[in-house]
Amino acid sequence: MAKDQSLSIKKVVAIGIGSALFVILGRFGSIPSGIPNTNIETTYAVLALFALLYGPVTGLLIGLIGHTLKDAIFYGSPWFSWVIASAAVGLIVGLFSSRIRIHDGEFGNKEIIRFNLGQIVANALAWFLIAPTFDILIYAEPVNKVYTQGLIAGISNMVTVAILGTLLALAYSKTRTKRGSLKRELN
Template identity: 30%
Template sequence: MMKHNVIASHKVIGTIISIIVFIILFKYLAVQIGDTKDNATLAPAWLSLVTAIFGPVSGAVTAFIGHATSDMLTNSATSTVWWTWTIADSLFGLFIGLITRRLAIFIGKLTTRKLVLFNIWQLVANVVAWLIIAPLGDHWVYNLSLLESMKEGGLIVVVNFLAIAIVGTILFKIYQHYAVD
């Protein structure tokens, strides 16, 4: 019983810290992509590590609270949250967590095969979140053009995929080297 409480408290504390880091990366260490309102950020790479360590629920919570809080900070005058993208980000965190759990990323050796499979599946998760869920939500909830929302989502797929494939893979290797075993 005591071991379960310690593990649960580590997940809660880890998730709270993860949310704070996510907000910093998502809001304050972001680079605007061209003339769009979207940003390139390392938050998805961080999210992939969080989900690999703490699981899919932690990933979903981190992305949901982190994205919503970042939106509120960005639109502080109106406290507007772009809910369709917040929900898509949360589901993306859940999907990534399920992938890392299924691949047992940090159980045993972190192999090239695990990393390649992870990156294939994270691309699929990006496509589902940003080319299906977010654009459909934008169209149905905000009555926005589906084509424009899909263009925006496609850009995010590319940026998130590259951030996770490059920086997320590096974070996995660093974590594996220093924290696992």
């Protein structure tokens, strides 16, 4: 088998685990925001971490599958405008994070800034633009309502990923051996 497969077994497993975590955290890790149908979600910290570790396609699929399953299980049917927004977050964070070498134990200040710039752009596009626009186009929702929900969701996801996502990525990077840190002893 070719080593450069876009969806390796490792990535397929990551998609399954990430999607399951998205569902579980979406149910038990959500904090009501006070705005109807809008919660402070810990799921996006895990989505951002998986996108950082496994790339944009994996991030997109975790956002798509995880959010679809969460909505279907807990609300009866998926709310596709927000499902698309979650998929976009995974894709964009994965694209921004492609040059971060976290697997080599590299996650210092420069990488933290790059990761957080990527997640801020991803969440801004997803929640300030994609979700509200599709809410209007697909569901004919009121403009003021959906842009308010998008604003709250976007800001809370940015903060959640900045705190929890960065801490998760730092913890992961500490488990990795830094490139070039091992020296060969000569006898």
